[in-house]
Amino acid sequence: MKKTNHKLVGLALLYLSTTFTFSGNVPVYAGTVENLPIEGSVALNQNAILTRKQLVNAFIKHITDLDRDFTLVISNQALKNEPKAFEDFWEELTKYPQYNDIIEHANIDRTLTYDYNGYFTWQVRVSYDITKAEAKKILDDVQPIIKTEKELTDLMLLHAKNLDRDFHINLDKNALDLNNTKKYTAFWEKLYAIPEFNDISRYYKNFNSIKSTYNGYYKWIIKTDYEITKKEVNHLEDFVENWVDKHIKDSMSDEEKVRAINDYIVSQYRYTFGDNRNYLTRGKSVKDEKLGKYSVYSSFALLYKKGGVCDAKAKLFYRLATEAGLDTIYITGYVNKTTLHAWNMVRVDGKWYHVDATWNRGQKSWMNEYQYYNTRDYYLKGDLSMKKGHHEWDAHKYPVANKDYALKADAK
Structure with a gap:
């Protein structure tokens, strides 16, 4: 990630019982101002800001209102007129997104304070490079x-x-x-x-x-x-919802729901590396293959091009199973030590099992990508069976599947 600079007012030590002029946001010392009695000082004292919270809120409001010249009457209880106190105050302001989002478009041109007994007045002059309308748009998006x-x-x-x-x-x-x-x-x-x-x-x-x-x-x-549109995103979501409404019934058992989803993916979607037929292995960097515009690692390739790799099939299985109300996991690991692979875990009758819809679409070496045979070799299996089938995964990331599911005769 690239780090950007931003304007933060008051990072330098400010002694605001003196006068400062500013070049941009950099304070330049301009001389001391003596304590000056002014007419109505008692009334000012009575109207002084008494707490830090009131001061923060008042200052932020002036900035977010794009006030260019304002004066605050501040009790020493809210803020002491000394460098360290002002340094802390500037830092505290930067906790507030609405302040930061506007001050990035502002320069404090001048500050001036007058000390009195127990309080002081703080005059602030600010310039902005945005309009009121632009400030409203920024604040609406805070x-x-x-x-x-x-x-x-x-x-x-x-x-x-x-x-x-x-x-x-x-x-x-x-x-x-x-x-x-x-x-x-x-x-x-x-x-x-x-x-x-x-x-x-x-x-x-x-x-x-x-x-x-x-x-x-x-x-x-x-x-x-x-490289995809909202129409395509919505179409995928609608497809998942409509498929489940049509094929999954409340009366079905967990296993029947899993079987319907697995068998659909097995029968409908071929395994293909895409138009250029590359292969992804551990330690090698290969480009994301596509069927037309669609990545073979995404559910969109299945939906629009009827094909994809294990990653796409595991994602679509996850989407369908989740919509069907099943607890399911998209799991990634390896097969045969080196080849990246993805499949699913699903909870049936309270226990976890593995389902590999990709490998349940069996293929012989002489078959093309449209040919296959059905197998249950990787359907509702326990950890041991999957490991015997050359699957590997980080066991710390996923639940334990203690044993294979006992399939009924009509489910085999």
Whole structure:
């Protein structure tokens, strides 16, 4: 990710019982102002801001209203007129997204304070490079700060499903440290493990993300195009819903539901590496193969081109099974030590089993990709049977499947 610079007012130490002029956002010392009695000082004192919260709210309101010249009367209880106190105040302001989003378009040109007994007045002059209308648009788009990784995951999935092209997320640093490469990479791996996100992320085009760092949170800006349309996304979602409505009944057992989904995928979708027929193995980097415009690693290739690799079939199985009300998992691992592979785990009658709809469409070496035979060799199997079938996976990531499911005669 590329880090961007942003304007933060007050990073330098400010002694605001003096006068300052500003060059951009850089304060320049201009001389001392003595304590000056002014008419009506008692009334000013009576109207002084008494708490830090009131001061923060007042200052932010002036900035978000694009006020260019304003004066605050401040009790020493709210803020002491000394350098360290102002340094802390500037830093505190940067906890608030609405302030940060506007101050990036502003320069504080001048500040001036006058000390009195127990309070002081603070005169601020600001210039802006945006209009009121532009400020309203910015403020309307201010996002709440995301506090947990789950919230972030759900939001990223929503943006993907909506094919949002330009959006930002305000992210608490404790939810995800964007400066920690290991944690950042692990987060994307978790996202890619979500079939609905993985399906759409295959079609990212010119993806770019940048961040601004503030007090306690990041503003994470993401811009991307897509090589797929909302119509196609909606069509896939409608297909899943309609297929389940037609083929899955409440009266069916868990096993009958799983069998219907497995047998549909086996019969309808060929295994193909795409138009250029490349193969993906551990340690090798190969391009994402396609059937026409559709990645063979996505459910869209199955829906529109009737073919794809194991990854696509496992994702579509997940979508159909989840819609059918089954607990299911999209699982990734290897077969024969080196070849990347994907299949599913599903809970039947309270217990977990493996289902590999790809390998249940059996093929002989002499068959083309349209030819196959039915097999139950990888249908509702336990861990031991799958390992004998040359499947490998990270057992710490997935539930245990203790044994094979006992199929009835009519299900074999």
